Amino acid sequence: VPIVVARNGEGPTVLLSSGNHGNEYEGQIILRNLISTLDAKKIRGRLIVLPGLNAPAVRAGRRVSPLDGGNLNRLFPGSTNNGPTSAIAGFVTQHLLPLCEFGLDFHSGDPSSCYLPCAFLTTCSDSSLHEQNVAAAEVFGADHTYVVEGWSAKPSFDANAHRLGVSFISTELGGGGGTTPETLSVGKRGLDRVLDWLGVMPASHLVPCASTTFLDGMHPESCVTAPADGIFEPCVALGEQVVDGQIAGYIHIAWEPGLTREVLFQSSGIVAVMRRTASVKAGNYLFTVTPELDRKAVLRMSGRIDPT
Ligand SMILES: [Zn+2]
Incomplete structure (x- = not known):
């Protein structure tokens, strides 16, 4: 599983991931571009970047792992003795999330579907953590934020991070097996705004955004x-x-x-x-x-x- 860690001075630790599902591409491109242009001197704190989280699925261009059929986002918190996909979830849960103040996991529609490019908010029972997550989705600044309740997404990366007290949101940026300049731009601009807001990578220029419209994904x-x-x-x-x-x-x-x-x-x-x-x-x-x-x-x- 590829992982890039950049650290400089004092500040929050932020985890960024994509390729949780191997055939969703906006985040994989955005995080690879971030890695190739990363200047550690501009970081205040630590960035942990995982651009191809379910690496076997990413290499195969599939939603799930070809090794064990594992859908990573349904296997959190994971374990070390239940196959390779669960082991990735277990590593992230045991070794990475405890270091983090914030996380962002990029998703998109699968090849058969497209989402309105949006932030994706999973609710949690801790009201102050939930408020932080709502604020993060607003800072991300997509026109829409898709909201689901945490009890419906228990084994997901998001719900698992919330259980550990880590502020965490994800995205659904488009999909359909490809990308567009628009969906990539929504993701890149949102990431820049969130990293600036967290103070981990202050930006010299941010594209302003209108307020997000929340959408009820539990209807x-x-x-x-x-x-x-x-x-x-x-x-x-x-x-x-x-x-x-x-x-x-x-x-x-x-x-x-x-x-x-x-x-x-x-x-x-x-x-x-x-x-x-x-x-x-x-x-x-x-x-x-x-x-x-x-x-x-x-x-x-x-x-x-x-x-x-
Ligand atoms: Zn996904």
Whole structure:
């Protein structure tokens, strides 16, 4: 697992990672560019950079490890005797996170899907830590911040860091198996702002950002799925505001020209995730619709317990 550590003087220790899923690329590019331009003299504290965290998955260009099928972000806190993917999680949990004041893990949509480029906030039960995480997401400054509750993401890197008292956020920067100048820019500018805010790498110039809009990623009716096998024709784009009952798209039945199935949204909100690939099977997800959350509602989400 590649790791770069740069330290200079007094200041916080910050962990930056990408390649938790090997086929999500924005963060992998952003952190490799950071490493190749890093000037240790400009650091105040310590940066720990892991640009290809699940290294076997990164080398294979896959979401999970080809060695043991391990999905790293579902294996925290990990252990030293349960296969190579769990061992990576265990190393990070036991040896790196205890050193850190803050962490940022870059994700994107997988090759079949694209996210609205956003910060990704997992809530936690410690209200002051949650407030720090909300502030970090606001400093990151993407137009949107996708919010999920910690009880739904227990084995994730984020929830594991929170359990250890480390302020931690992640991202979903785009995806679809590639990158765009826009999604890379959202990630790079956000990283620069966060490193400046933490004081670990003060910037001489920062691109200003508007306030972020929080999106509720826990809305149960938010996921629209394909009603049949076929070819998916979307009628709306990522980031559009949609309403309950609106036509989301069509599934063209591949072997029956002229036969289509209409797909409707079942909730209102902003389209935060959408399918990229046209070939679908019945039950494949097509869209995730997320209602907006105001800041006070996000802060109140700390401490909610597992309803199951
Ligand atoms: Zn991911």
